[in-house]
Amino acid sequence: MNIVLLGAPGSGKGTQAQPLSVRYKTPHISTGDIFREEMDQMTPLGMKVQEYVNSGRLVPDALVLEVMTQRLNQPDCEKGFLLDGFPRTVAQAEALDDYLRSAKRPLDKVLYLSLSEKEVIRRLSSRRQCVRCGKVYNLMTQPPQIADHCDVDSAGLFQRDDDRPETIEKRLRVFNDLTEPLIAYYHGLDMLETIPADKPVSEVAQIVIKILDTFPRT
Numbered sequence: 682m683n684i685v686l687l688g689a690p691g692s693g694k695g696t697q698a699q700p701l702s703v704r705y706k707t708p709h710i711s712t713g714d715i716f717r718e719e720m721d722q723m724t725p726l727g728m729k730v731q732e733y734v735n736s737g738r739l740v741p742d743a744l745v746l747e748v749m750t751q752r753l754n755q756p757d758c759e760k761g762f763l764l765d766g767f768p769r770t771v772a773q774a775e776a777l778d779d780y781l782r783s784a785k786r787p788l789d790k791v792l793y794l795s796l797s798e799k800e801v802i803r804r805l806s807s808r809r810q811c812v813r814c815g816k817v818y819n820l821m822t823q824p825p826q827i828a829d830h831c832d833v834d835s836a837g838l839f840q841r842d843d844d845r846p847e848t849i850e851k852r853l854r855v856f857n858d859l860t861e862p863l864i865a866y867y868h869g870l871d872m873l874e875t876i877p878a879d880k881p882v883s884e885v886a887q888i889v890i891k892i893l894d895t896f897p898r899t
């Protein structure tokens with residue numbers, strides 16, 4: 682199945698995508714994760730995107746599309762994909778449509794995780810991540826068992842640079858201006874399914890699974 686997870690920063694796209702990827706044996710492709718890995722390894726791409734990512738601005742469409750075309754051409758995507766954080770502008774959505782049309786692999790659904798700005802700010806300011814395995818925690822809703830240490834490998838936790846209050850505000854503005862129009866875009870294509878993301882993780886997952894289970898598995 683070919684699925685897009687759409688939603689404001691912190692709406693839970695990554696949290697939902699990880700177990701869904703296991704359940705449906707479909708790669709979870711997060712543009713944010715791709716960029717952060719490149720930044721950690723200080724590759725030429727990482728150096729190019731660093732300033733955008735850390736300041737909460739969008740990486741230019743041309744660069745994102747180059748990265749995503751390469752990624753979607755990998756063999757693991759032949760049976761489907763779960764896109765998280767892409768597309769993020771109407772231009773990216775149109776380019777994705779063109780690519781999928783030429784590859785004869787239409788999108789099945791766009792799941793929009795809907796969450797209030799107040800809750801986005803609350804979740805992002807309390808998000809922490811393991812320095813080693815990348816597991817995501819939330820100090821308020823999903824804290825680690827031992828403070829500041831990952832449950833999986835006991836490594837320390839860090840806060841993403843773009844989860845600082847002033848950058849969260851910027852990311853929300855960027856979402857409202859550039860990404861929110863995608864809701865109307867996909868609604869117009871009759872592809873949008875709105876998910877109330879203000880519920881506990883397991884309840885959101887149940888709603889999503891009920892929708893995705895209606896698609897044939899590959």
Ligand code: AP5
Binds near residue numbers: 690691694
């Ligand atoms: P990216 O990494 O994609 O950031 P984002 O879209 O802002 O999303 P997040 O990763 O912040 O949040 P999420 O929705 O995955 O929430 P999570 O599950 O972690 O992008 C980063 C940057 O890269 C962008 O700003 C941009 O610069 C660049 N970029 C990426 N893609 C791009 C593109 N296509 N074009 C241009 N630039 C691009 O959850 C958040 C917190 O809430 C966690 O602590 C979690 O534990 C908790 N939580 C999750 N669900 C629940 C729940 N149901 N109840 C309670 N707590 C919950």
